[in-house]
Amino acid sequence: MSGDPSNRPVHGTAAGDPYVALPPTAVDATASGPVRLIVAWPGFDPPRTAAALAAAVPMTGVPVWRVFLDLPGRSPGGLGSGAILESAAIEAYCAAVESAAEGLPGALAEIRRDLALEDGPIAVAGFSAGAAAALLAVLRGAVPVTTAALVAPVVAPARAARAVEKRSGRDRDWSPQAADLADRLDLGALADGLAGRDVPTLLIGGARDRVVPAREISGLRDLLRRHGTGPVESTTFRMGHALAAEPGTEPRPPITEAVQVDTALTDWFRDHLARPLDGPGEAGRPDARPETGDLPEDVRHGAWTTGDQDAPQPLFAGQPRESTS
Numbered sequence: 568m569s570g571d572p573s574n575r576p577v578h579g580t581a582a583g584d585p586y587v588a589l590p591p592t593a594v595d596a597t598a599s600g601p602v603r604l605i606v607a608w609p610g611f612d613p614p615r616t617a618a619a620l621a622a623a624v625p626m627t628g629v630p631v632w633r634v635f636l637d638l639p640g641r642s643p644g645g646l647g648s649g650a651i652l653e654s655a656a657i658e659a660y661c662a663a664v665e666s667a668a669e670g671l672p673g674a675l676a677e678i679r680r681d682l683a684l685e686d687g688p689i690a691v692a693g694f695s696a697g698a699a700a701a702l703l704a705v706l707r708g709a710v711p712v713t714t715a716a717l718v719a720p721v722v723a724p725a726r727a728a729r730a731v732e733k734r735s736g737r738d739r740d741w742s743p744q745a746a747d748l749a750d751r752l753d754l755g756a757l758a759d760g761l762a763g764r765d766v767p768t769l770l771i772g773g774a775r776d777r778v779v780p781a782r783e784i785s786g787l788r789d790l791l792r793r794h795g796t797g798p799v800e801s802t803t804f805r806m807g808h809a810l811a812a813e814p815g816t817e818p819r820p821p822i823t824e825a826v827q828v829d830t831a832l833t834d835w836f837r838d839h840l841a842r843p844l845d846g847p848g849e850a851g852r853p854d855a856r857p858e859t860g861d862l863p864e865d866v867r868h869g870a871w872t873t874g875d876q877d878a879p880q881p882l883f884a885g886q887p888r889e890s891t892s
Contacts, residue, residue, distance in 0.1 A: 574590060574592070575590065576588065576589050576590070576621070577590070577681065577682065578618075579677075579678070579681050580677075581636060581673075581674035581675075581677040581678045581681075582639075582670045582673045582674035582677060583639070584617075584636055584637040584638070584639055584670075584674065585616075585617055585618075585636075585637045586617050586634055586635060586636040586637065586674075586678065587617045587618050587621040587634075587635045588604075588632055588633070588634045588635075588678065588681075588682060589621060589625055589626075589627070589632065589633045589634075589635075590632060591629070591630045591631050591632060592627065593627065593628050593629060593630040593841070594844075595628075595843060595844055596628070596629075596630045596837060596841040596842060596843050596844060597630050597841065597842060597844055598630050598631050598840060598841060599840060599841050599842040600713075600840065601687045601688055602631060602687065602688050602689060602690055602713055602714075602840050603631050603632060603684050603685075603687060604631055604632035604633070604634050604678070604682075604684060604689055604690075605626070605629065605631060605632070605633045605634065605689065605690040605691065605692055605836060605840075606634050606636055606671070606674075606675070606678075606689055606690075606691050606692070606701075606704075607620060607624075607633065607634070607635050607636070607691070607692040607693055607694075607697065607701075608620075608635075608636055608637075608638055608667055608692075608693040608694070608696075608697025608698075608700045608701060609635070609637065609638060609693075609694055609695075609696075609697050610638075610646075610693075610694045610695025610696045610697050610698070610719075611638075611644075611645055611646050611660060611663075611695060611696045612645040612646055612647065612695055612778070612808055612809050612815065613645075613809045613810065613811035613812060613813055613814065613815020613816075614694065614809075614810055614811040614815045614816075615814070615815045615816050616637055616815075616816050616817075617635035617636055617637045618635070618816075618817065618818050619811055619815050619816055619817060619818055619819065620635045620694060620697075620810075621633070621635040621818065622811075622818035622819055622820070622821065623810045623811050623819075623821045623822075623825040623828075623829070624694075624718075624810065624821070624825055624828055624829040624832055625829065626829060626832050626833045626836060627833070628833045628837060629832075629833055629836045629837055629840065629841065630837075630840075630841050631690075631836075631840055631841075632682060632684070634678055634682075636667075636674060636678075638663040638664075638666075638667050638696060638697060638700065639662070639663050639666040639667055639670065640659055640662055640663045640666070641659070644656055645778075646660070646695065646696070646721060646724075646727050646778050646808075647727075647731065647777055647778045647808060648731070649731060649735055649737060651724075651727060651728050651731055651739075652728060652731060652732065652735070652737055652738070652739040652740060652741075653739075653740055653741075654740060654741050654742045654744075654745040657724060657728065657741060657745045657748065657749050658744075658745050658748060660696055660721075660724060660749075660752075661724070661745075661748035661749060661751070661752055663696060663700070664696055664699045664700045664703060664752055665703070665752070667697070667700035667703075667704070668700050668703040668704040668706075668707050668709075669707070669709075671704050671709060671710055672709045672710055675689070675710060687711075688710075688711040688712065688713045689710060689711070689712055689713070690712065690713055690714045690715065690716075690836060690839070690840060691704055691705065691712050691714075691715045691716075692715065692716040692717070692718070692832060692836075693717060693718065693720070694718040694719060694810060695718070695719050695720070695721055695778070695779070695808065696721055698717035698718055698719060698720030698721070699720050699721045699722075699752060699754060701715055701717055701720075702715065702717060702720060702754055702757075702761075702768075703752070703754075703757075705761060705764060705766050706757055706760050706761055708764075712766055713766065713767075713839065713840075714766060714767045714768070714835075714836070714839040714840070715766055715767075715768045715769070716768070716769040716771070716831075716832050716835050716836065717768065717769070717770050717771065718771045718810070718828055718832075719771065719772060719773060719776055719778070719779045719784075719808055720754065720770065720779065720784075720787065721752075721754075721778070721779055722753070722754045722755055722779060722783040722784075722786070722787050723749075723753045723754065723755060723783070724749040724752055724753070725746070725749050725750065725753070726783070727778050727779065728741075728749070730777060730778070730780075734777070754787060755786065755787060755790050758787070758790040758791055758793075758794050758796070759794050761791065761794060761796040762794040762795050762796060763795060763796075764796050764797060765796070765797040766796060766797045767797050767798045767799075767800075767839055768791060768796065768797065768798070768799045768800075769799075769800050769801070769802075769831070769832075769835045770784050770787060770788050770799065770800070770801040770802075771784070771801070771802055771803075771804070771828055771831055771832075772784030772785075772801065772802075772803045772804075773803065773804055773805075773806040773807055773808060773824075774803050774804065774805050774806070775805065775806060775807045776806070776807055776808045777807065777808065778808040779808065781803050784801055784803065785801060788800075788801045802831060804824065804827050804828070804831075806824035806827070806828075807824070809824075810822070810824055810825045810828060811825060
């Protein structure tokens with residue numbers, strides 16, 4: 568582990584995978600409950616590493632630790648490329664998602680030790696394959712999760728592969744075992760297992776996303792609501808799948824799409840994990856962390872749009888939040 572946990576990023580390894588932990592540095596809010604960290608995973612497309620995801624969507628305004636954890640293993644190619652049509656690629660995808668969810672308890676134990684954090688519930692987030700891992704972690708229930716935010720989650724690997732087949736004119740070359748693994752990670756088929764979990768969930772999609780089309784996001788939203796998994800909200804931006812430029816492995820200044828997503832994630836987690844400070848002298852006070860309380864709408868950090876519409880939405884600071892059912 569490197570870095571000073573008090574004021575700068577911490578770099579370490581948990582359960583064999585690298586992580587980057589950003590300390591709570593928000594000056595206008597404090598944690599409102601027991602959650603002290605968010606665990607977020609990158610995808611097989613840019614940003615592909617914990618370090619790159621931390622640079623793209625740092626969620627600086629959220630007053631808890633944001634821990635960006637690499638997916639186990641490495642992808643032979645992005646999900647939008649022809650690589651997904653090969654058995655090796657889809658098997659690598661399935662292994663990464665499954666291993667991330669299964670290994671979360673062990674990784675958390677090491678992260679908490681490194682950051683000197685007590686046990687408690689967490690929040691989860693992820694991009695693409697990492698978003699699938701985050702939702703699978705909620706489903707498995709090995710650790711308590713209070714809220715989730717999923718950016719372009721791969722709802723069904725088989726459908727993502729089918730879209731590549733249509734664009735490339737190639738047929739997939741999956742073994743029966745590879746096809747079975749992909750079917751096991753169809754998030755729509757798993758949605759009923761989330762019934763009664765009461766985990767507020769934000770889904771973010773891209774209107775130009777050819778890996779996870781916007782209709783996949785709205786379909787997953789409707790399924791989660793139907794199964795009573797807790798409040799589910801969604802938004803769509805005018806973006807493709809990637810949140811960083813290729814190759815997406817090193818920290819780089821965020822692109823426009825990442826800035827939009829970062830604002831949405833920040834507001835979501837502030838709504839569910841934080842409350843505003845009443846004044847400049849309140850920071851650091853032991854009584855500044857009540858057990859409950861959400862962030863009032865008049866002191867929001869920025870804004871994200873919700874609603875049931877599937878049309879792409881702009882993102883402007885100060886835009887009022889729309890109601891949802």
